[in-house]
Amino acid sequence: MPELPEVEVVRAGLEPAVRNARIAAVSVLDDRALTRHSGDGADFEAELTGRLLRGAVRRGKxxxxxxxxxxxxxxxxxxxxxxxxxSGQLLLRTAGAPPERHERIRIDVEHPEHGELALVFADQRTFGSLAIDDLIPTSDAAPAGRGSPEPLVPGQVAHIARDPLDPAFDDEAFRRRLARKDSAIKRVLLDQTVASGIGNIYADEALWAARIHPERLARDLSTRAVRRLIAEVRAVFEKALAEGGTSFDAQYVNVNGQAGYFAHSLNVYGRTGQPCPRCGGPIVRVSFTNRSSHFCPRCQRARGVQ
DNA sequence: TTCAGCTCCTGAACGC
DNA sequence: TGCGTTCAGGAGCTGA
Incomplete structure (x- = not known):
């Protein structure tokens, strides 16, 4: 389940292979991989063939x-x-490599240093997608995301907030936003227009680290608690990045098809019934906002939960 | 305007 | 062995 660290690992892996690479050919094998694209597969192939890629940029996921x-x-x-x-994957393969399982789109590129490569988009559950989109100026004139100094962001991403690892992320604006939210903090963390990049796994981990119950109302959190939370989000992201991301199965791998190791460092997510690493109490799992939520009821008190 | 719930999708895991 | 059910969750949409 790719969240910010997993997507950043992919971006960093793609960057040297796509910068200044020319697209030689594009094959769309499944139009469902273009749900965010305004045209069809033929349109996608025609517009990209022959174009030059400038690099790889990321905001949130x-x-x-x-x-x-x-x-x-x-x-x-x-x-x-x-x-x-x-379950989407962006894989770098040698030119002419056999099709990947669940391969949806293949982009053949010619790189001035690395030669001919294949950029493969594979996706089991087809929730992921590729598209061609216009780049528009960022609302704050700051660089759009990691990987480029340009203040240009795809139109479809313009409404997405900056992520907590972005130098332009505004901690105080984040705190003010939470103070107006009459909703559970877990739900707010998953709202990509408030802060991007956080998914179910890292929301659970950061809330556990900050000792905040996932169902506490966002507006009830003190300034100190919000600062602690955002610090823990960053700490969890940084640690996951250092370990190559979280892989539970073959659904997240880097561009070379290798799994990350952060799953071994998870404290609450997927550890239902196991002892809390901090207090020894049992980790519980509850169904919450159509997601599973894992937390320690002893460390993360339900104070103020409605 | 804000919030909560539903939907899309596939394959692994599980029970019968 | 085969079939049916459940579960996983990101993001957009819809209704209250």
Missing amino acids: FLWLPLAPLGEDFPSTRAILGHLGM
Whole structure:
């Protein structure tokens, strides 16, 4: 389940392979992988073939590969926008490599240093997708995300908040936003328009680390608690990044198909009934906002929960 | 305007 | 062995 650390691992892996690479051919094998694209597979293939890629950029869980402008006659800047959804993978393969399981789209590129490569988008559950989107100026004129100094963001990503690892993330604005939220903090953390990149796994882990019950109302959190929470979100992200992300099965791998190791460092997620690493009490799992929520009822008191 | 719940989807795991 | 059910969850949509 790719969240910010997993997507960042993928972005960092793609960056050297796609920067200044020319797209030689595109094959859309399943149009369901283009749910965010305004055209069809043929349109996707036609627009990309022959174009030059500029790099790989990420905001939250969204990833995009900016395309070089076509010239003065076509100055509009576009990008290949991707979201991995639940089970999406972006894999780098040698040219002509056999099809991957659940392969949906293949982009063959020619890189000036690395030669011919295949960028494969595979996705089991088809929640992920690729699209071609216009790049528009960021509302705060700051760089759009990690991987590029350009203040240009895909239109479909413009409403997504910055992620907590972004230097332009505004901690105080985040606190003010929470203070107006009459909703459970777990739900607010999963709202990508408040802070991006946080999914179910890291929300549970950060709330446990900050000793905050997932069903506490966001507006009831003290300034100190919010600061502690955002610090723990960053700490969890940084640790997961250092360990290559969280892999429970083959559904998250880096661009080379390798799993991450952070699943071994999880304190509450997926540990129902096991002792809390902090107090020894049993971790519980509850169904919450159509998700599973894992927490320690002893460490994370239900004070103020409605 | 805000909030909560539903929907999409596939395959592994499980029970019978 | 085969069939049916449950579960996992990101993001957009809809209704209250």
